[in-house]
Amino acid sequence: MATIKILYFAGLREATGTASELLALPASVKDIAGLRTLLRNRGGAWLEALAENRRVRAAVNQDMAGDAQPLQDGDEVAFFPPVTGG
Amino acid sequence: MATIKILYFAGLREATGTASELLALPASVKDIAGLRTLLRNRGGAWLEALAENRRVRAAVNQDMAGDAQPLQDGDEVAFFPPVTGG
Amino acid sequence: MTVRIQHEDFDVGREIAALRACNAQIGAVASFIGVVRDLNDGDRVEAMTLEHYPGMTEKAIEAIIAQASGRWQLYDALVIHRIGRLAPLDQIVLVVVASAHRGDAFAACEFIMDYLKTRAPFWKKEQTPDGARWVEARASDDHAAERWRTKG
Amino acid sequence: MTVRIQHEDFDVGREIAALRACNAQIGAVASFIGVVRDLNDGDRVEAMTLEHYPGMTEKAIEAIIAQASGRWQLYDALVIHRIGRLAPLDQIVLVVVASAHRGDAFAACEFIMDYLKTRAPFWKKEQTPDGARWVEARASDDHAAERWRTKG
Numbered sequence: 001m002a003t004i005k006i007l008y009f010a011g012l013r014e015a016t017g018t019a020s021e022l023l024a025l026p027a028s029v030k031d032i033a034g035l036r037t038l039l040r041n042r043g044g045a046w047l048e049a050l051a052e053n054r055r056v057r058a059a060v061n062q063d064m065a066g067d068a069q070p071l072q073d074g075d076e077v078a079f080f081p082p083v084t085g086g
Numbered sequence: 087m088a089t090i091k092i093l094y095f096a097g098l099r100e101a102t103g104t105a106s107e108l109l110a111l112p113a114s115v116k117d118i119a120g121l122r123t124l125l126r127n128r129g130g131a132w133l134e135a136l137a138e139n140r141r142v143r144a145a146v147n148q149d150m151a152g153d154a155q156p157l158q159d160g161d162e163v164a165f166f167p168p169v170t171g172g
Numbered sequence: 173m174t175v176r177i178q179h180e181d182f183d184v185g186r187e188i189a190a191l192r193a194c195n196a197q198i199g200a201v202a203s204f205i206g207v208v209r210d211l212n213d214g215d216r217v218e219a220m221t222l223e224h225y226p227g228m229t230e231k232a233i234e235a236i237i238a239q240a241s242g243r244w245q246l247y248d249a250l251v252i253h254r255i256g257r258l259a260p261l262d263q264i265v266l267v268v269v270a271s272a273h274r275g276d277a278f279a280a281c282e283f284i285m286d287y288l289k290t291r292a293p294f295w296k297k298e299q300t301p302d303g304a305r306w307v308e309a310r311a312s313d314d315h316a317a318e319r320w321r322t323k324g
Numbered sequence: 325m326t327v328r329i330q331h332e333d334f335d336v337g338r339e340i341a342a343l344r345a346c347n348a349q350i351g352a353v354a355s356f357i358g359v360v361r362d363l364n365d366g367d368r369v370e371a372m373t374l375e376h377y378p379g380m381t382e383k384a385i386e387a388i389i390a391q392a393s394g395r396w397q398l399y400d401a402l403v404i405h406r407i408g409r410l411a412p413l414d415q416i417v418l419v420v421v422a423s424a425h426r427g428d429a430f431a432a433c434e435f436i437m438d439y440l441k442t443r444a445p446f447w448k449k450e451q452t453p454d455g456a457r458w459v460e461a462r463a464s465d466d467h468a469a470e471r472w473r474t475k476g
Contacts, residue, residue: 010223010295011306055309062228064291078225078293082309085222085253085294086206086265086285086426096375096447097458141461148380150443164377164445168461171374171405171446172274172358172417172437185337188357196362196412202433203355204426205340210348260348274356275468278434281354285426316427 001025002073006035009080012056015049025071032058033067035077055082087111088159092121095166098142101135111157118144119153121163141168173241173249175233177224179256182266191248192270198247202277203268204285210260212307215300220307222255222264225293229253236287240269243283244276251284253294283320290317325393325401327385329376331408334418343400344422350399354429355420356437362412364459367452372459374407374416377445381405388439392421395435396428403436405446435472442469 002025013019029038036058040050050056058065059078071077088111099105115124122144126136136142144151145164157163176182184205192198210217237249250268258264267284271277296307328334336357344350362369389401402420410416419436423429448459 007225009225009293010297059225059228059293062225062231078228080225080293081295081306083290083293084296084307084309085224085292086289093377095377095445096449145377145380145445148377148383164380166377166445167447167458169442169445170448170459170461171376171444172441183337184340185335188336192357192359192413194413196360199359199361201357201359203357204430205344205353205355206426207344207351207353208348209351209424261344261346272361274358274434274437275464278356278430278437282426282430285430312427 001027002071004035004071004073004075004077007076007078009078011081012049012079015045017045029071031067031071032060032065032069032077035071036067039079050079056080057082087113088157088161090121090157090159090161090163093162093164095164097167098135098165101131103131115157117153117157118146118151118155118163121157122153125165136165142166143168173234173237174251175230175237176250176252177226177229177255178252179254181254181263182252184263184266187250187252187266188268191250191268195247195270197272198270199272200274200277201268201270202274202281203266204281205263206265206285208258208260208262208264212298215298215302217260217298217300219257219259219299221257221297221299222253223295223297224253224255229293232292233288236284236291239287240280240283244271244280245273246271246276246280249280249284251288253288253292255294286313286316286320289313325386325389326403327382327389328402328404329378329381329407330404331406333406333415334404336415336418339402339404339418340420343402343420347399347422349424350422351424352426352429353420353422354426354433355418356433357415358417358437360410360412360414360416364450367450367454369412369450369452371409371411371451373409373449373451374405375447375449376405376407381445384444385440388436388443391439392432392435396423396432397425398423398428398432401432401436403440405440405444407446438465438468438472441465 252266269281404418421433
Protein backbone atom coordinates (compact mmCIF):
# COMPACT_ATOMS: atom_id res chain seq x y z
CA MET A 1 0.00 0.00 0.00
CA ALA A 2 1.32 3.40 -0.96
CA THR A 3 2.03 5.86 1.83
CA ILE A 4 2.51 9.54 1.17
CA LYS A 5 3.39 12.56 3.29
CA ILE A 6 1.10 15.55 2.98
CA LEU A 7 2.07 19.10 4.01
CA TYR A 8 -0.34 22.02 4.45
CA PHE A 9 0.77 25.64 4.41
CA ALA A 10 -0.50 29.06 5.44
CA GLY A 11 -4.29 29.43 5.55
CA LEU A 12 -4.76 25.78 4.66
CA ARG A 13 -2.65 24.65 7.59
CA GLU A 14 -4.66 26.90 9.91
CA ALA A 15 -8.05 25.86 8.52
CA THR A 16 -7.34 22.13 8.77
CA GLY A 17 -5.34 22.40 11.97
CA THR A 18 -2.79 20.17 10.28
CA ALA A 19 0.78 20.98 9.28
CA SER A 20 1.61 17.50 8.00
CA GLU A 21 0.37 13.95 8.04
CA LEU A 22 1.31 10.50 6.76
CA LEU A 23 -1.47 8.95 4.74
CA ALA A 24 -1.93 5.38 3.51
CA LEU A 25 -3.45 5.86 0.07
CA PRO A 26 -6.53 3.78 -0.78
CA ALA A 27 -5.91 1.92 -4.03
CA SER A 28 -8.65 4.01 -5.66
CA VAL A 29 -6.67 7.24 -5.25
CA LYS A 30 -4.27 7.54 -8.17
CA ASP A 31 -3.58 11.23 -8.54
CA ILE A 32 -3.87 14.72 -7.03
CA ALA A 33 -7.51 15.03 -8.11
CA GLY A 34 -8.35 11.80 -6.29
CA LEU A 35 -6.44 12.94 -3.20
CA ARG A 36 -8.32 16.25 -3.13
CA THR A 37 -11.62 14.35 -3.20
CA LEU A 38 -10.47 11.98 -0.47
CA LEU A 39 -9.51 14.89 1.79
CA ARG A 40 -12.73 16.81 1.05
CA ASN A 41 -14.70 13.73 2.06
CA ARG A 42 -13.37 14.19 5.60
CA GLY A 43 -16.01 16.95 5.74
CA GLY A 44 -16.06 20.03 8.01
CA ALA A 45 -13.00 22.25 7.71
CA TRP A 46 -11.52 19.90 5.11
CA LEU A 47 -14.52 20.18 2.85
CA GLU A 48 -14.45 23.95 3.10
CA ALA A 49 -10.69 24.49 2.83
CA LEU A 50 -10.35 22.24 -0.22
CA ALA A 51 -13.67 23.24 -1.84
CA GLU A 52 -13.61 23.11 -5.63
CA ASN A 53 -14.07 26.88 -5.92
CA ARG A 54 -11.04 27.55 -3.69
CA ARG A 55 -7.76 28.20 -5.45
CA VAL A 56 -5.64 25.58 -3.72
CA ARG A 57 -2.29 24.78 -5.30
CA ALA A 58 -0.60 21.40 -5.10
CA ALA A 59 3.02 20.31 -5.30
CA VAL A 60 4.44 16.81 -5.56
CA ASN A 61 8.00 16.30 -4.39
CA GLN A 62 8.44 20.08 -4.28
CA ASP A 63 7.37 20.74 -7.86
CA MET A 64 4.08 22.39 -8.74
CA ALA A 65 1.62 19.70 -9.79
CA GLY A 66 -1.69 19.67 -11.65
CA ASP A 67 -4.73 17.57 -10.79
CA ALA A 68 -3.65 14.78 -13.17
CA GLN A 69 -0.27 14.27 -11.50
CA PRO A 70 -0.05 10.56 -10.46
CA LEU A 71 0.92 9.67 -6.90
CA GLN A 72 3.49 7.10 -5.83
CA ASP A 73 4.59 5.52 -2.61
CA GLY A 74 6.85 7.89 -0.68
CA ASP A 75 5.72 11.07 -2.43
CA GLU A 76 5.79 14.37 -0.59
CA VAL A 77 2.56 16.17 -1.46
CA ALA A 78 1.80 19.75 -0.42
CA PHE A 79 -1.37 21.85 -0.56
CA PHE A 80 -1.29 25.62 -0.21
CA PRO A 81 -2.97 28.87 -1.29
CA PRO A 82 -1.58 30.92 -4.19
CA VAL A 83 1.78 32.33 -3.11
CA THR A 84 2.22 35.89 -1.84
CA GLY A 85 5.92 36.38 -1.16
CA GLY A 86 8.26 39.09 -2.40
CA MET B 87 26.16 93.50 -32.00
CA ALA B 88 25.25 90.14 -30.42
CA THR B 89 27.95 88.34 -28.50
CA ILE B 90 27.63 84.69 -27.58
CA LYS B 91 29.71 82.25 -25.59
CA ILE B 92 30.52 78.94 -27.28
CA LEU B 93 31.65 75.82 -25.43
CA TYR B 94 33.18 72.72 -27.03
CA PHE B 95 33.27 69.34 -25.35
CA ALA B 96 35.06 66.01 -25.63
CA GLY B 97 36.40 65.17 -29.11
CA LEU B 98 35.23 68.51 -30.46
CA ARG B 99 37.20 70.42 -27.83
CA GLU B 100 40.30 68.38 -28.63
CA ALA B 101 39.93 68.67 -32.41
CA THR B 102 39.46 72.43 -32.36
CA GLY B 103 41.88 73.02 -29.51
CA THR B 104 39.21 75.23 -28.00
CA ALA B 105 37.23 74.74 -24.77
CA SER B 106 35.34 78.02 -25.01
CA GLU B 107 35.31 81.32 -26.80
CA LEU B 108 33.39 84.58 -26.91
CA LEU B 109 32.16 85.37 -30.40
CA ALA B 110 30.72 88.56 -31.82
CA LEU B 111 28.02 87.30 -34.18
CA PRO B 112 27.93 88.78 -37.68
CA ALA B 113 24.43 90.10 -38.37
CA SER B 114 24.03 87.41 -41.05
CA VAL B 115 24.21 84.60 -38.48
CA LYS B 116 20.73 84.12 -37.04
CA ASP B 117 20.63 80.53 -35.81
CA ILE B 118 22.58 77.35 -35.00
CA ALA B 119 22.75 76.37 -38.67
CA GLY B 120 24.31 79.74 -39.52
CA LEU B 121 26.76 79.42 -36.65
CA ARG B 122 27.84 75.95 -37.79
CA THR B 123 28.59 77.35 -41.26
CA LEU B 124 30.48 80.30 -39.80
CA LEU B 125 32.67 77.99 -37.72
CA ARG B 126 33.24 75.55 -40.60
CA ASN B 127 34.41 78.46 -42.72
CA ARG B 128 37.37 78.81 -40.37
CA GLY B 129 38.68 75.82 -42.31
CA GLY B 130 41.21 73.19 -41.17
CA ALA B 131 40.27 71.38 -37.97
CA TRP B 132 37.03 73.40 -37.75
CA LEU B 133 35.89 72.35 -41.17
CA GLU B 134 36.58 68.72 -40.35
CA ALA B 135 35.23 68.65 -36.78
CA LEU B 136 31.95 70.34 -37.76
CA ALA B 137 31.61 68.64 -41.17
CA GLU B 138 28.01 68.11 -42.23
CA ASN B 139 28.36 64.32 -42.06
CA ARG B 140 29.58 64.45 -38.45
CA ARG B 141 26.98 63.96 -35.76
CA VAL B 142 27.63 67.11 -33.75
CA ARG B 143 24.96 68.05 -31.20
CA ALA B 144 24.21 71.61 -30.17
CA ALA B 145 22.75 73.13 -27.02
CA VAL B 146 21.60 76.68 -26.39
CA ASN B 147 21.52 77.84 -22.79
CA GLN B 148 21.96 74.24 -21.69
CA ASP B 149 19.01 72.83 -23.60
CA MET B 150 19.43 70.62 -26.65
CA ALA B 151 18.88 72.75 -29.75
CA GLY B 152 18.17 72.00 -33.39
CA ASP B 153 19.68 73.81 -36.39
CA ALA B 154 16.74 76.23 -36.58
CA GLN B 155 17.19 77.48 -33.00
CA PRO B 156 17.62 81.30 -33.17
CA LEU B 157 20.56 82.92 -31.39
CA GLN B 158 20.43 85.96 -29.13
CA ASP B 159 22.92 88.22 -27.43
CA GLY B 160 24.33 86.55 -24.33
CA ASP B 161 23.42 83.00 -25.34
CA GLU B 162 25.57 80.11 -24.13
CA VAL B 163 25.97 77.77 -27.08
CA ALA B 164 27.63 74.36 -26.85
CA PHE B 165 28.77 71.88 -29.48
CA PHE B 166 29.55 68.28 -28.62
CA PRO B 167 29.48 64.67 -29.91
CA PRO B 168 26.58 62.34 -29.09
CA VAL B 169 26.72 61.62 -25.37
CA THR B 170 28.23 58.43 -23.94
CA GLY B 171 27.76 58.57 -20.16
CA GLY B 172 26.23 56.03 -17.84
CA MET C 173 24.00 32.04 -8.48
CA THR C 174 22.94 32.20 -4.85
CA VAL C 175 19.63 31.75 -3.04
CA ARG C 176 19.27 32.42 0.66
CA ILE C 177 16.15 32.12 2.82
CA GLN C 178 16.77 33.63 6.23
CA HIS C 179 15.25 35.30 9.28
CA GLU C 180 18.04 37.90 9.55
CA ASP C 181 18.14 41.19 7.71
CA PHE C 182 20.63 41.66 4.85
CA ASP C 183 23.13 44.39 3.99
CA VAL C 184 22.29 45.54 0.45
CA GLY C 185 25.59 47.36 -0.13
CA ARG C 186 27.66 44.42 1.01
CA GLU C 187 25.67 41.89 -1.04
CA ILE C 188 25.95 43.93 -4.25
CA ALA C 189 29.67 44.55 -3.71
CA ALA C 190 30.29 40.84 -3.13
CA LEU C 191 28.34 39.86 -6.24
CA ARG C 192 30.32 42.08 -8.60
CA ALA C 193 33.71 41.83 -6.92
CA CYS C 194 36.64 40.72 -9.07
CA ASN C 195 34.68 40.41 -12.32
CA ALA C 196 35.68 43.36 -14.50
CA GLN C 197 33.43 42.10 -17.29
CA ILE C 198 30.37 43.19 -15.33
CA GLY C 199 29.16 46.54 -16.62
CA ALA C 200 25.63 46.58 -15.21
CA VAL C 201 24.12 45.62 -11.86
CA ALA C 202 20.35 45.83 -11.44
CA SER C 203 18.78 45.23 -8.07
CA PHE C 204 15.45 45.23 -6.36
CA ILE C 205 14.46 45.49 -2.71
CA GLY C 206 10.97 44.67 -1.50
CA VAL C 207 9.98 46.46 1.69
CA VAL C 208 7.13 46.04 4.21
CA ARG C 209 4.62 48.89 3.81
CA ASP C 210 2.56 50.14 6.72
CA LEU C 211 -0.58 50.20 4.58
CA ASN C 212 -2.06 47.46 2.37
CA ASP C 213 -5.47 47.38 0.72
CA GLY C 214 -6.42 50.41 2.79
CA ASP C 215 -5.60 48.92 6.18
CA ARG C 216 -2.78 49.74 8.55
CA VAL C 217 -0.23 46.94 8.78
CA GLU C 218 1.46 46.65 12.15
CA ALA C 219 3.57 43.62 11.30
CA MET C 220 3.63 40.65 8.99
CA THR C 221 4.75 37.06 9.23
CA LEU C 222 6.29 35.27 6.28
CA GLU C 223 5.88 31.51 6.01
CA HIS C 224 7.58 29.34 3.39
CA TYR C 225 7.93 25.74 2.25
CA PRO C 226 11.49 24.77 3.18
CA GLY C 227 13.19 22.94 0.35
CA MET C 228 10.67 23.77 -2.33
CA THR C 229 11.21 27.51 -1.95
CA GLU C 230 14.93 27.27 -2.62
CA LYS C 231 14.32 24.86 -5.49
CA ALA C 232 11.70 27.12 -7.07
CA ILE C 233 13.90 30.22 -6.90
CA GLU C 234 16.89 28.33 -8.28
CA ALA C 235 14.73 27.23 -11.21
CA ILE C 236 13.64 30.84 -11.81
CA ILE C 237 17.25 32.04 -11.83
CA ALA C 238 18.22 29.20 -14.18
CA GLN C 239 15.44 30.26 -16.54
CA ALA C 240 16.64 33.87 -16.44
CA SER C 241 20.21 32.73 -17.12
CA GLY C 242 19.05 30.84 -20.17
CA ARG C 243 17.26 33.87 -21.49
CA TRP C 244 19.71 36.69 -20.78
CA GLN C 245 23.48 36.97 -20.53
CA LEU C 246 24.14 37.01 -16.80
CA TYR C 247 27.39 36.83 -14.86
CA ASP C 248 25.73 36.26 -11.53
CA ALA C 249 22.46 36.59 -9.64
CA LEU C 250 21.48 36.62 -6.00
CA VAL C 251 18.12 36.24 -4.28
CA ILE C 252 17.72 36.70 -0.53
CA HIS C 253 14.24 36.34 0.95
CA ARG C 254 13.42 36.80 4.60
CA ILE C 255 10.93 34.73 6.62
CA GLY C 256 9.39 35.16 10.05
CA ARG C 257 8.05 38.32 11.63
CA LEU C 258 8.73 41.64 9.89
CA ALA C 259 7.67 45.21 10.62
CA PRO C 260 6.96 48.16 8.28
CA LEU C 261 10.19 49.50 6.71
CA ASP C 262 11.82 46.07 7.08
CA GLN C 263 13.44 44.61 3.98
CA ILE C 264 11.71 41.47 2.67
CA VAL C 265 13.54 40.47 -0.47
CA LEU C 266 16.67 41.37 -2.42
CA VAL C 267 17.32 40.44 -6.04
CA VAL C 268 20.63 41.41 -7.63
CA VAL C 269 21.64 40.62 -11.20
CA ALA C 270 25.03 41.33 -12.79
CA SER C 271 25.53 41.44 -16.53
CA ALA C 272 27.73 43.03 -19.17
CA HIS C 273 24.94 45.33 -20.33
CA ARG C 274 22.03 47.04 -18.64
CA GLY C 275 19.25 45.65 -20.84
CA ASP C 276 19.99 42.10 -19.71
CA ALA C 277 20.41 43.11 -16.07
CA PHE C 278 17.11 45.01 -15.89
CA ALA C 279 15.09 42.35 -17.71
CA ALA C 280 16.46 39.43 -15.68
CA CYS C 281 15.99 41.25 -12.37
CA GLU C 282 12.35 42.10 -13.10
CA PHE C 283 11.70 38.62 -14.52
CA ILE C 284 13.05 36.99 -11.35
CA MET C 285 10.86 39.20 -9.14
CA ASP C 286 7.74 38.61 -11.24
CA TYR C 287 8.24 34.85 -11.18
CA LEU C 288 9.17 34.79 -7.51
CA LYS C 289 5.88 36.57 -6.73
CA THR C 290 3.86 33.86 -8.48
CA ARG C 291 5.96 30.68 -8.21
CA ALA C 292 8.02 30.71 -5.02
CA PRO C 293 6.10 29.24 -2.05
CA PHE C 294 5.93 32.12 0.44
CA TRP C 295 2.82 33.35 2.22
CA LYS C 296 2.34 36.63 4.02
CA LYS C 297 0.09 37.09 7.02
CA GLU C 298 -0.57 40.70 7.98
CA GLN C 299 -1.28 41.99 11.46
CA THR C 300 -3.82 44.83 11.19
CA PRO C 301 -5.82 46.71 13.87
CA ASP C 302 -8.73 44.37 12.98
CA GLY C 303 -6.66 41.24 13.51
CA ALA C 304 -4.47 38.97 11.43
CA ARG C 305 -5.23 38.06 7.80
CA TRP C 306 -3.53 36.11 5.06
CA VAL C 307 -2.62 38.31 2.11
CA GLU C 308 -4.58 37.38 -1.02
CA ALA C 309 -2.67 36.71 -4.23
CA ARG C 310 -3.13 39.52 -6.76
CA ALA C 311 -4.25 39.10 -10.33
CA SER C 312 -1.77 41.87 -11.22
CA ASP C 313 1.08 39.60 -10.15
CA ASP C 314 -0.17 36.84 -12.46
CA HIS C 315 -0.34 39.36 -15.28
CA ALA C 316 3.18 40.60 -14.57
CA ALA C 317 4.53 37.05 -14.83
CA GLU C 318 2.39 36.34 -17.91
CA ARG C 319 4.04 39.21 -19.82
CA TRP C 320 7.34 37.34 -19.98
CA ARG C 321 5.83 34.50 -22.00
CA THR C 322 5.68 36.61 -25.14
CA LYS C 323 8.12 39.42 -24.44
CA GLY C 324 11.70 39.20 -25.70
CA MET D 325 14.62 63.89 -6.09
CA THR D 326 18.40 64.25 -6.00
CA VAL D 327 21.09 64.58 -8.67
CA ARG D 328 24.77 64.54 -7.83
CA ILE D 329 27.74 64.80 -10.19
CA GLN D 330 30.95 64.02 -8.36
CA HIS D 331 34.50 62.73 -8.60
CA GLU D 332 34.23 60.62 -5.44
CA ASP D 333 32.88 57.10 -5.27
CA PHE D 334 29.49 56.47 -3.67
CA ASP D 335 28.25 53.96 -1.08
CA VAL D 336 25.33 52.11 -2.68
CA GLY D 337 23.98 50.66 0.57
CA ARG D 338 24.02 54.00 2.33
CA GLU D 339 22.39 55.84 -0.59
CA ILE D 340 19.56 53.31 -0.89
CA ALA D 341 18.99 53.30 2.87
CA ALA D 342 18.84 57.10 2.96
CA LEU D 343 16.39 57.24 0.06
CA ARG D 344 13.86 54.90 1.62
CA ALA D 345 14.36 55.90 5.27
CA CYS D 346 11.25 56.95 7.21
CA ASN D 347 8.76 56.43 4.37
CA ALA D 348 6.79 53.28 5.20
CA GLN D 349 4.70 53.74 2.05
CA ILE D 350 7.65 52.63 -0.06
CA GLY D 351 7.27 48.96 -0.96
CA ALA D 352 9.69 48.73 -3.87
CA VAL D 353 13.19 50.07 -4.50
CA ALA D 354 14.79 49.44 -7.88
CA SER D 355 18.37 50.42 -8.49
CA PHE D 356 21.03 50.29 -11.13
CA ILE D 357 24.80 50.57 -10.96
CA GLY D 358 26.93 51.11 -14.05
CA VAL D 359 30.48 49.81 -13.73
CA VAL D 360 33.70 50.30 -15.77
CA ARG D 361 34.47 47.12 -17.72
CA ASP D 362 38.02 46.14 -18.61
CA LEU D 363 37.00 45.28 -22.16
CA ASN D 364 35.02 47.33 -24.68
CA ASP D 365 34.52 46.68 -28.38
CA GLY D 366 37.16 43.97 -28.13
CA ASP D 367 39.91 46.15 -26.66
CA ARG D 368 41.34 46.14 -23.18
CA VAL D 369 40.41 49.25 -21.22
CA GLU D 370 43.02 50.36 -18.70
CA ALA D 371 41.15 53.42 -17.50
CA MET D 372 38.58 55.93 -18.63
CA THR D 373 37.99 59.62 -18.17
CA LEU D 374 34.49 61.02 -17.89
CA GLU D 375 33.89 64.58 -19.02
CA HIS D 376 30.62 66.45 -18.57
CA TYR D 377 28.97 69.81 -19.23
CA PRO D 378 28.60 71.40 -15.79
CA GLY D 379 25.17 72.91 -15.34
CA MET D 380 23.55 71.29 -18.34
CA THR D 381 24.22 67.78 -17.04
CA GLU D 382 22.38 68.39 -13.77
CA LYS D 383 19.56 70.15 -15.61
CA ALA D 384 19.19 67.32 -18.13
CA ILE D 385 19.06 64.63 -15.45
CA GLU D 386 16.57 66.62 -13.37
CA ALA D 387 14.36 66.87 -16.45
CA ILE D 388 14.60 63.10 -17.01
CA ILE D 389 13.60 62.40 -13.39
CA ALA D 390 10.72 64.88 -13.67
CA GLN D 391 9.53 63.06 -16.78
CA ALA D 392 9.70 59.70 -14.96
CA SER D 393 7.79 61.16 -12.01
CA GLY D 394 5.04 62.30 -14.34
CA ARG D 395 4.75 58.87 -15.85
CA TRP D 396 5.02 56.57 -12.83
CA GLN D 397 4.10 56.85 -9.15
CA LEU D 398 7.42 57.57 -7.45
CA TYR D 399 8.19 58.52 -3.87
CA ASP D 400 11.78 59.46 -4.56
CA ALA D 401 14.61 59.06 -7.03
CA LEU D 402 18.35 59.54 -6.91
CA VAL D 403 20.98 59.78 -9.63
CA ILE D 404 24.68 59.94 -8.85
CA HIS D 405 27.12 60.10 -11.76
CA ARG D 406 30.88 60.21 -11.39
CA ILE D 407 33.29 62.23 -13.53
CA GLY D 408 37.07 62.24 -13.90
CA ARG D 409 39.37 59.26 -14.15
CA LEU D 410 37.96 55.80 -13.42
CA ALA D 411 39.45 52.31 -13.55
CA PRO D 412 37.86 48.92 -14.36
CA LEU D 413 35.53 47.77 -11.55
CA ASP D 414 34.92 51.40 -10.52
CA GLN D 415 31.31 52.48 -10.15
CA ILE D 416 30.21 55.09 -12.73
CA VAL D 417 26.55 55.74 -12.09
CA LEU D 418 23.86 54.92 -9.56
CA VAL D 419 20.12 55.27 -10.14
CA VAL D 420 17.71 54.46 -7.31
CA VAL D 421 13.94 54.73 -7.54
CA ALA D 422 11.48 54.20 -4.68
CA SER D 423 7.81 53.49 -5.27
CA ALA D 424 4.84 51.74 -3.68
CA HIS D 425 4.94 48.91 -6.22
CA ARG D 426 7.66 47.17 -8.18
CA GLY D 427 6.28 47.77 -11.67
CA ASP D 428 6.65 51.53 -11.29
CA ALA D 429 10.07 51.27 -9.65
CA PHE D 430 11.52 49.01 -12.36
CA ALA D 431 10.09 51.00 -15.26
CA ALA D 432 11.19 54.39 -13.92
CA CYS D 433 14.69 53.15 -13.09
CA GLU D 434 15.26 51.73 -16.55
CA PHE D 435 13.67 54.78 -18.20
CA ILE D 436 16.02 57.11 -16.31
CA MET D 437 19.07 55.05 -17.33
CA ASP D 438 18.00 54.85 -20.98
CA TYR D 439 17.40 58.59 -21.17
CA LEU D 440 20.56 59.42 -19.25
CA LYS D 441 22.56 57.39 -21.80
CA THR D 442 21.20 59.45 -24.70
CA ARG D 443 20.39 62.88 -23.20
CA ALA D 444 22.74 63.69 -20.35
CA PRO D 445 25.94 65.39 -21.55
CA PHE D 446 28.71 63.02 -20.48
CA TRP D 447 31.53 61.72 -22.66
CA LYS D 448 33.80 58.77 -22.01
CA LYS D 449 37.41 58.57 -23.17
CA GLU D 450 38.97 55.14 -22.88
CA GLN D 451 42.64 54.41 -22.32
CA THR D 452 43.55 51.25 -24.28
CA PRO D 453 46.93 49.63 -25.06
CA ASP D 454 46.69 51.38 -28.47
CA GLY D 455 46.14 54.79 -26.91
CA ALA D 456 43.19 56.92 -25.86
CA ARG D 457 39.91 57.06 -27.76
CA TRP D 458 36.53 58.69 -27.31
CA VAL D 459 33.77 56.15 -26.93
CA GLU D 460 31.32 56.23 -29.83
CA ALA D 461 27.61 56.56 -29.10
CA ARG D 462 25.74 53.31 -29.74
CA ALA D 463 22.67 52.94 -31.90
CA SER D 464 21.41 50.41 -29.34
CA ASP D 465 21.24 53.20 -26.75
CA ASP D 466 19.10 55.30 -29.10
CA HIS D 467 16.81 52.33 -29.61
CA ALA D 468 16.55 51.71 -25.87
CA ALA D 469 15.41 55.31 -25.31
CA GLU D 470 13.09 55.16 -28.34
CA ARG D 471 11.16 52.24 -26.83
CA TRP D 472 9.72 54.46 -24.10
CA ARG D 473 7.92 56.66 -26.62
CA THR D 474 5.29 54.01 -27.26
CA LYS D 475 5.57 51.70 -24.27
CA GLY D 476 3.41 51.82 -21.25
